[in-house]
Amino acid sequence: MRMIRKRSGTRGGGGPARGRLRAALGGATTVLLTATALAALPQTTAHAADTLGAAAAEKGRYFGAAVAANHLGEAQYAATLDREFNSITPENEMKWDAVEPNRGSFSFGRADQIVDHAQGKGMKVRGHTLVWHSQLPGWVSGLGATDLRSAMNNHITQVMTHYKGEIHSWDVVNEAFQDGGSGARRSSPFQDKLGDGFIEEAFRTARAADPNAKLCYNDYNTDGVNAKSNAVYTMVRDFKSRGVPIDCVGFQSHFNPNSPVPSDYRANLQRFADLGVDVQITELDIEGSGQAQATNYGNVVRACLAVTRCTGITVWGIPDKYSWRSSGTPLLFDDNYNKKPAYDAALSALGGTPGDPGDPGGPGDPGGPGDPTAACTATYSTAEQWSGGYNGKVMITAGSSPITGWSVDVTLASPQQVVSVWNGSPTSNGNVMTVRSTWNGSLAAGASTSFGFTVNGGTTPPPQVGACTAS
Ligand code: XIL
Numbered sequence: 001m002r003m004i005r006k007r008s009g010t011r012g013g014g015g016p017a018r019g020r021l022r023a024a025l026g027g028a029t030t031v032l033l034t035a036t037a038l039a040a041l042p043q044t045t046a047h048a049a050d051t052l053g054a055a056a057a058e059k060g061r062y063f064g065a066a067v068a069a070n071h072l073g074e075a076q077y078a079a080t081l082d083r084e085f086n087s088i089t090p091e092n093e094m095k096w097d098a099v100e101p102n103r104g105s106f107s108f109g110r111a112d113q114i115v116d117h118a119q120g121k122g123m124k125v126r127g128h129t130l131v132w133h134s135q136l137p138g139w140v141s142g143l144g145a146t147d148l149r150s151a152m153n154n155h156i157t158q159v160m161t162h163y164k165g166e167i168h169s170w171d172v173v174n175e176a177f178q179d180g181g182s183g184a185r186r187s188s189p190f191q192d193k194l195g196d197g198f199i200e201e202a203f204r205t206a207r208a209a210d211p212n213a214k215l216c217y218n219d220y221n222t223d224g225v226n227a228k229s230n231a232v233y234t235m236v237r238d239f240k241s242r243g244v245p246i247d248c249v250g251f252q253s254h255f256n257p258n259s260p261v262p263s264d265y266r267a268n269l270q271r272f273a274d275l276g277v278d279v280q281i282t283e284l285d286i287e288g289s290g291q292a293q294a295t296n297y298g299n300v301v302r303a304c305l306a307v308t309r310c311t312g313i314t315v316w317g318i319p320d321k322y323s324w325r326s327s328g329t330p331l332l333f334d335d336n337y338n339k340k341p342a343y344d345a346a347l348s349a350l351g352g353t354p355g356d357p358g359d360p361g362g363p364g365d366p367g368g369p370g371d372p373t374a375a376c377t378a379t380y381s382t383a384e385q386w387s388g389g390y391n392g393k394v395m396i397t398a399g400s401s402p403i404t405g406w407s408v409d410v411t412l413a414s415p416q417q418v419v420s421v422w423n424g425s426p427t428s429n430g431n432v433m434t435v436r437s438t439w440n441g442s443l444a445a446g447a448s449t450s451f452g453f454t455v456n457g458g459t460t461p462p463p464q465v466g467a468c469t470a471s
Contacts, residue, residue, distance in 0.1 A: 052332075052343075053086035053123075055352030059305055062087040062124055062168075062312035063350070066283065069093050069110040071322060072117055075397045075448055076337045079379050080318055081117075087168070088118045089126040089282070089314050091324075095135040100155055103139050108162055115166055120381040122462065126282070126314060127163065129171035129218065130156050131202045133188030145193040152190065152198065153205045160209035169214040169280060171250055172206045173199050179221055183231035199235070200244050207245035218250030218282055224262025225271070236275050250282035253300060254316070256328055257287065261296050266303035273309035283316040286342070287328030294345035297332070301349035374399045375470030376443070378408045382462065389456040392463055394424075394435070396450060398443035398470070405441035405471035408451075409434050411464040415457040424451030441471075 049055045056063035064087030071077045081088070092098055093111040100106050118125045131152060143151055160170065176199055178186045185191045190198040199217070206215050217236065222229035232249065239246045249272045255261050262268070269279045281304055286296045304310035317323045321335040332343040344354035376398050383393040396406050410433045412418065418426070424435040433453075440449040455463070 049350075049352040050347075050354075051352070052084045052347055052350065055347055055350035056312065057086060059350060061304065061310070061350075062314075064089055064124070064126060064312060064314035065318050066091040066128075066314060066316045067114055067117075067318075068322065069113045071318075072113065075377075075379070075395070075446075077318060077322075078117075078395075079377065079397075080333060080337050082121050082379060082381070085123065087124040087126060087312060087314060088114060089128045090114045091128075091317070092135065094128055094159065096130075096132065096140065096155060097135045097137045099159055101137050103151065104154070106158055106162070111163075115163065117381070119166070119385075120383065122382075124168045125163075125166060126280075127160075127167040127170035127213070128282075129174040130159060130206065131172060131190060131198070132174035133186065133190070134175070136189070141189040143189070143193075148189060148193050149198075149201070152194075152202065156202060156205045157209045160206060160213065164210045165212060167210070167213050169216050169248055169250075169278075170206060170210070171218040171282070172215050173202050174218045175220065176217075177219060177222075177228050177231050179228060181227040183227045183234075200239065203239070203245050214247040214278060215245055216248040216250045216278075216280065216282075217246060218252065220252035220254055220283070221259065223251050223253050223255075223268060224264045225268050229268055233272060233275070236272065236277060240276050246277060248278040248280055248311070250280050252283040252316075253281050253285075254283060254325075254330075255286040255296065255300075256325075256330070261286065261299055265300065266306050269303060269307045269310055273307050278309045278311045279304075279307060280311055281313040284313055285316045285323060285325065285328075285330035287325065287330045289329055290341055293330075294341035297342040298345035298349040301346050305349070374468065375401065376403055376406050376468040378406075378465055378468035380463065380465040383452060385459055388458065389454065390459050391452055391454050393450055393452045394465055395448055396437075396443070396468055397448040398445055400445050402442070402444050402447075403470040405437045406443075407434055407436040407469050407471075409466040410453070411466070412455065413458075413461050416455050416463075417457050418453050419456050421453045422451065423449070424453075426453075 049058055052063040063085055065081060065085045066089045067081060068091045090111050093114055099108055099111060115125055140151060176186055176191065178184045185196060203215055217232065219232060222232050236246060236249060251269065272279050281300065284300060286293055288296065301313065304313055315332060317331050319333045319335055319337055320326055320329040320331050323331050332340055332346060334340055347354050376396055379395045381393050383391040394408055396408065412431050414431065418433055421435060423440055425438045426433050426435050435451055443449060
């Protein structure tokens with residue numbers, strides 16, 4: 001379980017926030033729920049392979065999605081994210097223009113929102129991206145060489161320090177090579193003013209800032225063996241031979257009919273892995289539809305699994321409607337969050353079981369998170385966490401009809417105990433607490449409410465939250 005760490009320049013960890021929350025809950029119901037019957041806990045592994053994240057985890061990989069902070073409030077978006085993925089890349093929120101719009105003035109709010117969401121769900125976070133010619137504020141391109149060098153190093157240091165220990169892999173440098181057959185570096189303020197050495201300098205600065213993050217070079221049109229990927233390969237080989245800190249290479253993998261999945265995709269991933277770096281598929285989307293798109297997705301997933309050092313896959317969005325290339329419908333979920341054939345192909349390639357009926361309250365099952373037709377759905381998140389306990393939050397969302405009441409079972413593992421519940425009425429039976437609506441039972445179609453509870457006695461495993469039952 002991730003600990004929510006204190007970040008520089010933002011609110012701290014659980015302490016003060018918890019204090020405020022408790023103070024606001026003067027009327028909270030107090031219950032003591034002792035969890036002793038560990039053996040009776042649902043086996044989370046029994047249906048582990050019916051989501052992308054769980055199936056990937058069984059193969060020792062992560063399966064992530066690019067996430068936009070402004071969609072997190074949409075119930076189906078959050079439910080699909082939380083159900084299917086175990087890694088998040090902020091789609092735009094960690095880019096230079098978002099976090100340092102003016103020199104020396106950092107704004108991490110929207111990126112923090114994504115990181116907090118990920119941590120509440122036990123998901124990992126990929127950092128994207130520190131040094132890139134695009135989405136770069138004008139003030140950076142206006143600097144002279146000396147100032148630019150210190151601004152670049154300061155940017156890397158400040159951003160990585162803010163998220164120190166919270167990011168599994170960082171795209172330190174993005175898209176530094178030209179397209180086409182030249183194998184040359186792309187013109188950018190960094191390249192033009194600092195020369196080839198800026199990439200190496202960025203990686204050295206990054207290693208010093210967060211020694212535990214994997215440091216990646218990330219690019220597109222490098223997915224097969226070609227002049228551009230050869231140029232990146234030569235750079236990585238040189239870095240490895242001279243001890244320049246690099247741990248991974250990201251292959252964006254934006255595919256369409258003009259730029260299809262290359263037939264030597266696996267071989268290309270493997271030759272990079274053979275240099276002694278991890279490889280990651282970082283921004284996967286494949287324009288198309290139906291079986292053709294599904295076959296491509298399956299091939300990409302199989303290529304990653306065939307390369308031991310391919311540590312994970314990130315798709316560049318969740319439903320097609322929010323894709324940066326939405327007209328090409330390149331993602332795994334349609335505009336209504338239905339799983340596309342491409343989803344089934346990706347899940348099957350991961351060794352998962354599409355359409356597994358699973359347990360009735362399980363992810364994707366009736367009443368479980370992400371079921372749009374259920375009378376109500378329940379989605380769990382950890383709101384705050386501290387050493388020895390946490391506040392849990394369960395979001396209840398009515399389906400396509402109004403409801404007048406709801407109930408949800410929450411199962412805890414010994415020695416965890418629920419010490420208080422708010423916005424819901426609890427009864428307990430062994431290690432299972434049933435929470436029913438109080439004043440907040442009437443919900444219009446699609447409307448949401450939530451209840452919360454405080455647990456003492458440890459932070460792992462997270463509670464098991466069952467299906468929502470409406471009345
Ligand atoms: C894209 C985002 O998806 C868009 O929302 C934004 O307007 C432009 O950037 N390569 C990258 C990503 O490394 O950061 C880009 O993301 C897609 C191409």
